[in-house]
Amino acid sequence: MTHTLRDLNATVEQLWPTRFAEDWDRPGLTSGDLDDQVTRIHLAVDAVAQTVGEALNIGADALIVHHPLLLRGVTSISTEHYKGSLLTRLVRGGCALIAAHTNADIVPGGTSDVIARRLGLQDVTPLVAGERPGTGLGRVGRLPVPTTLGRLTLSLAEFLPATATGIRVSGGYDTPVTRVALCGGAGDSLLGHESVLRADVYITSDLRHHPASESREQALVSSGPALIDVSHWASEWLWLDEAAGELRSALPGVDVTVSELRTDPWDFVVTQ
Template structure:
């Protein structure tokens, strides 16, 4: 017995309804014939050449990714452009492509929830509450036992897959931390949220110079969190196994695999 791409898409909608995605987001079914059979589902964070090649080489019938391939508007899918080349390769291989992005971020075991659980945080709640109970952007919680900023950063280095940029920290190594706010993926838009300002540290990715500098200066002057900046890809990769577990439950006749290819865009760093 096999499943179809239509059934896979329905399972994705059940787990992470696209109607709850951010307005700017473009999750959902991107490539594929809904009546095609699906025996093997492969999961990855990014729809890039390496993960598409991997899915096809594995004989996967569908690739479920976190980041939408067509997030920003395009005017061509010609094969001399990488998005067109990927779409063409997927169609020729009869491999469907589905994205679950902000609609997967907000659930209890979404990207932020999984990272919070791996850190052992308790008394969790979203930084920004969603439309449904228990959903929302980011998470804030408390460590089971007080720690220091340095030890927390070391814990993240053990939890997250290694990347060239590693873990960047703004704050004192021995500063005490207990209340933790975090957001998987790019989260500097949440720096001004009250629960983030009340936290001892805020963990996220893609912190830009000006928002990080302003947050640091405000923390020195009055109050505010220390900052930990981690790889965007690494912070969201942890979610894939949780997603795979759900898909195995809903689609028991399909093989579900998780890519371990590092699609963080940075290859090496030179420290000074």
């Protein structure tokens, strides 16, 4: 059975409808001819030189990424600029580019849902409910067996891909943990959410100094969660396998591969 980019784009829209993405987001088809045949799809978190090169080297007809390459407006796609260079390489190589971002975060099997499953959370609900039942940003649930903050962090380290920055934690190693709130990707905007405040720990990425400090100081006055800050790339890379499985089921005969390249931007750290 043959499939076209039109079929793939329709499948992506069915799995992760762009109309439910955040208003600021720009997911969907970025480049490609809808009538082109698709026999191989490659998935990655980011469209960068390495992943574009990888997709072209394996003969992929489409590269599906989590982060939109054209999230912010550009006025030129000249090859003097890296976005123009990447798009030129993809077009010349006959490889389409599609992004599934916040529209893929909110669904069952999305970025946050995958982490919740890996942790074995029970009674899981979205932190911020979406327009459709069962969808929404982030997840909150309880561990089947209470643990400590340190042991929970070690569990995360077992299934998250390794990065130079590792996992940062704010809270005592032996702090009891039962209720877990989490958000794949950057989630400090949810630090004040009532479900986060009621959790024993909040797991997310890209926590900035002031929001994190204010959250922990407030916890000393009243209550609030311990914090676990993981790599943004690592927290979303887990979703790729789930997405690949869904695409294989929807498009029989299409070869779907997942990039193992680390596109986390940090290469090394110096501890003091």
